[in-house]
Amino acid sequence: MTALERLRGSLRASGLDGGELLFVLGSGLGVFAERLEDARAVPFAELDGMPRSAVPGHAGRFVSGRVRGVPVVVQQGRVHLYEGWSPEEVTRAVRALAGLGCGAVVLTNAAGGARADWPAGTLMRLRDHLNLQGRGPLAPGEAGYGSPYDPELGAALDEAAAAAGVPLEQGVYAGLLGPSYETPAEVRALRAMGADAIGMSTVAEAVAARAAGARVAAVSLVTNPGAGIGGTPLSHAEVVEAGREAADRFCRLLEAAVEPLRARLRS
Numbered sequence: 080m081t082a083l084e085r086l087r088g089s090l091r092a093s094g095l096d097g098g099e100l101l102f103v104l105g106s107g108l109g110v111f112a113e114r115l116e117d118a119r120a121v122p123f124a125e126l127d128g129m130p131r132s133a134v135p136g137h138a139g140r141f142v143s144g145r146v147r148g149v150p151v152v153v154q155q156g157r158v159h160l161y162e163g164w165s166p167e168e169v170t171r172a173v174r175a176l177a178g179l180g181c182g183a184v185v186l187t188n189a190a191g192g193a194r195a196d197w198p199a200g201t202l203m204r205l206r207d208h209l210n211l212q213g214r215g216p217l218a219p220g221e222a223g224y225g226s227p228y229d230p231e232l233g234a235a236l237d238e239a240a241a242a243a244g245v246p247l248e249q250g251v252y253a254g255l256l257g258p259s260y261e262t263p264a265e266v267r268a269l270r271a272m273g274a275d276a277i278g279m280s281t282v283a284e285a286v287a288a289r290a291a292g293a294r295v296a297a298v299s300l301v302t303n304p305g306a307g308i309g310g311t312p313l314s315h316a317e318v319v320e321a322g323r324e325a326a327d328r329f330c331r332l333l334e335a336a337v338e339p340l341r342a343r344l345r346s
């Protein structure tokens with residue numbers, strides 16, 4: 080049995096199958112999982128085939144529950160290529176859940192800003208990405224072309240943003256290998272290539288989730304201006320406060336998005 084099949088089996092055995100919507104939460108964005116109704120958590124360690132970070136305190140978990148009555152599954156924590164995981168491992172969970180009938184995968188991440196006109200705290204939905212990680216998650220022969228981000232799910236996020244009174248930009252996410260942050264010259268080059276935000280995740284999961292049959296949406300929280308763009312550095316207290324304020328807006332956006340996303344899946 081492959082690792083993907085083992086993971087699919089253990090997700091099913093843990094009752095994490097059957098959810099129509101999967102949210103993958105990026106760094107600092109875990110509070111969304113804490114706001115679910117009827118929440119039930121399954122640590123990654125209990126799931127056969129689930130890759131998990133060796134860093135203590137970053138093991139991660141799935142949480143199933145409801146948002147405004149709609150059942151959802153939340154993946155709190157992910158593994159990254161820069162930790163040494165393969166593209167197959169980085170994308171195994173989204174592939175497994177897509178194979179269990181999850182129709183929409185909403186990927187979220189913390190990112191650096193590539194634009195001078197977006198302050199820290201900006202929320203951006205991904206219209207497209209640049210995969211600059213030097214590798215991709217598809218097997219030879221697996222179809223993958225065009226932007227993996229579904230325009231109708233994007234429109235559902237826009238509708239949710241308007242309803243929740245949360246400003247939401249849209250743009251292009253550059254996915255880099257990391258783990259180091261970019262140099263000022265790299266940020267200028269990425270901006271010239273069309274990037275609006277820069278991070279180290281999401282691109283492989285988006286491509287793999289779509290190839291596995293799910294529809295994909297993604298949201299970045301711009302936590303800092305990219306190197307060379309910001310003026311004076313923020314104090315730590317200001318960054319923590321900006322993060323707390325942004326996390327609340329982020330949660331309100333996702334909570335408002337659940338119904339419109341589900342409606343798009345059913346239309």
Ligand code: HPA
Pocket residue numbers: 189190191192260261277278279302303304305306
């Ligand atoms: N660059 C890449 N990834 C990031 C950044 C950044 O500036 N901030 C948060 N994740």
